[in-house]
Amino acid sequence: MSGTTVARGRIDKRQAILDAAFTVFAREGYAQAGVDAVAAEAGVAKATVYNHFGDKENLLRAAFAAVAEDALAKNMAAVERLTGEGDLRERLESVGLALMDCYCDERSWALRRLMAAELSQLPDLLDIVQRRAADRVMEALADRLARLALAGRLQLTDPLLAAEQLAALLSAPLDRRTRLGTQEVPEEELRHLAKAAVDTFLRAFGKEPAEAV
Amino acid sequence: MSGTTVARGRIDKRQAILDAAFTVFAREGYAQAGVDAVAAEAGVAKATVYNHFGDKENLLRAAFAAVAEDALAKNMAAVERLTGEGDLRERLESVGLALMDCYCDERSWALRRLMAAELSQLPDLLDIVQRRAADRVMEALADRLARLALAGRLQLTDPLLAAEQLAALLSAPLDRRTRLGTQEVPEEELRHLAKAAVDTFLRAFGKEPAEAV
């Protein structure tokens, strides 16, 4: 019983450090952020951070992986809602909006920013985020598009390319609009962008005649 | 004469520092890079760097602006080649490829990475890169698309959105393929991606019937 408490305490502490690390790194940048700040944010002693994670670099990796995993799960859930049921356009718009939400999540932006920042020093971060998360989402999306094509609802030959393009249409405009995640975009505009992306996508790959933008 | 030489020496030195700064910052990251390293790369004394640029932050800004300006010019030149002459698809593919080249340029990647890295600390970098460069390219592209629409070659109502989507189709797939600029992509694949982007774009916005992918 008390054993559980301790174990829990340990786990909690580890998790608290991971959360704190990501928060602080996201806020101040990896290089600028002090391990002191992480420890303070987590409410533990600096040495405890080192006991758990060895060094700052490894701490970043761990925090990274944790957030990337969350993001992966959220993205996957969104993609998995892309089935053939109901109206295709509506479904695509709904899924697209969900993906946009994932993309705009504060921690997602932070993840991408941190990765870009440290890419040249810590190239393996890219594997964590891209190979273990982004690529898999893309593959899953390609799978769904392929099934829709098989079902005669879409017209495409390279599902991975189509997935990439759909993702591109959904996400890329957000870079400018949100100023790389530093500016909120009203829900309404998101909806509009999702519609526009899906519209373009369907004009290119849909079977039904598309409407004008 | 010696005056000229000196003045030239001064200008050269300034330029050398800017180049060195960008190189070093790109290689090691802004925070990790020491002003020593920049000075060494430029072949001047550390104090000279301070004489010219005051402090490290300002040095980054200046180096940033210089590179952003170059990138802007290159992008603008590419966009300006998008006229109504000749076959539209060919033209779009050619311009698209040129834009991709700009996007893939090593210094461009470095620019975006550095910006992402320092965004939270130095938000004004974003203005330099986005407002003074990316946005203007997008507007110019929108202009050209608008003229093509007016000329009856394209069918679109929101040229800025169309420009964003074209840019999205061109650039976003590169993020994955080049692993954020850390991996070369063969010219052939670039060409293929450009074709695919333009194909999708034309199916959505073209007047002529589009071919299959």
Add this chain to the structure above:
Amino acid sequence: MSGTTVARGRIDKRQAILDAAFTVFAREGYAQAGVDAVAAEAGVAKATVYNHFGDKENLLRAAFAAVAEDALAKNMAAVERLTGEGDLRERLESVGLALMDCYCDERSWALRRLMAAELSQLPDLLDIVQRRAADRVMEALADRLARLALAGRLQLTDPLLAAEQLAALLSAPLDRRTRLGTQEVPEEELRHLAKAAVDTFLRAFGKEPAEAV
């Protein structure tokens, strides 16, 4: 039975820690060596070390005393072999060689090095080693020399001084030859040095005419 086992386990553990401590301190230096390293070498948890010895300083003292005791015993055994029986020169050479062996023992060197290192911080180490060991060896040697003088085999008035000088002749040249214990000296050279020391000693204090070196 289990009580015995446990008690034995405890004693073994204590001894293991002492051995480990001396080994680690000798290898890495007292200040540089971590208590972690000692615990690891002993195969126990760090806290166990503290349970047994209270703090690092005390651990050093205990480890020190243990090794000093061993060294004392070995030295005493050598000195006690210095009796009047048989040929005096041979006996002196044999005892001298034995003392040299003690002096050259790896742990002896470590003892002296550690003591030198910590002398200013922990002056009481000197008492452990010198007063409780070296001085007693010297007194014992003086005793034996005095008896030999009484027996008419040696000619000396201050046996302690003679003992010091004999010890000096035996040990001091080893400092240079072994480079303070970091270099092995071949047995043959040891023998030669012992002979030379005894020869000089006998020329100064012997009654029989001495040979040339």
Add this chain to the structure above:
Amino acid sequence: MSGTTVARGRIDKRQAILDAAFTVFAREGYAQAGVDAVAAEAGVAKATVYNHFGDKENLLRAAFAAVAEDALAKNMAAVERLTGEGDLRERLESVGLALMDCYCDERSWALRRLMAAELSQLPDLLDIVQRRAADRVMEALADRLARLALAGRLQLTDPLLAAEQLAALLSAPLDRRTRLGTQEVPEEELRHLAKAAVDTFLRAFGKEPAEAV
């Protein structure tokens, strides 16, 4: 002129750091001593220490070398006074006393203690002290003894061994008496020890009949 001032300032600072380093290391031990303390003692900023010497280890080496050089010079001067002029015993006693003074010098003790302490971590310190100083003194002493032997004043075949033994007789008893340099020995006792050492030496290697101790 002002240039001289600067250069002088720099040299002074360097020398001040070296002095301070040796003082602090000797007082607190190399490992325990902080570079802060050295800087404070020298009256400079910590970073200045690093500017001059790179790291702590190198600082130790430099401080070491400086003190070793002084010690070498003092020892050499003493040895060089060992000529054939005048009464041999008196001369030897005088030189012996001078060597003892060198040996007992506070900085000499510190040098040997520091070396012993750090020997296993920084084996090259031994070269600085032994090869570059102690060995040379011994050779010089051997030279002088050889000349005395040639001149018929001493009777010896291996001058280096004789030198080692003379040095042994002079120095080794001091280890005990001064408790490794932590206790003052009155001048009178030094004189007595020098006499005793020389007496034993002359009995072994002299040509004139030796007196009783």
Add this chain to the structure above:
DNA sequence: GATGAATGAGGATTCATTCAT
């Protein structure tokens, strides 16, 4: 204007020690 030297503030990391179990 360019430089070498100096500095103060700060950052990553280690370590002796304690405590709850």
Add this chain to the structure above:
DNA sequence: GATGAATGAATCCTCATTCAT
């Protein structure tokens, strides 16, 4: 009694920045 985890103080070293020349 033995342990794993936690901690606070210290330590080495770096770096942006300034000054005298």
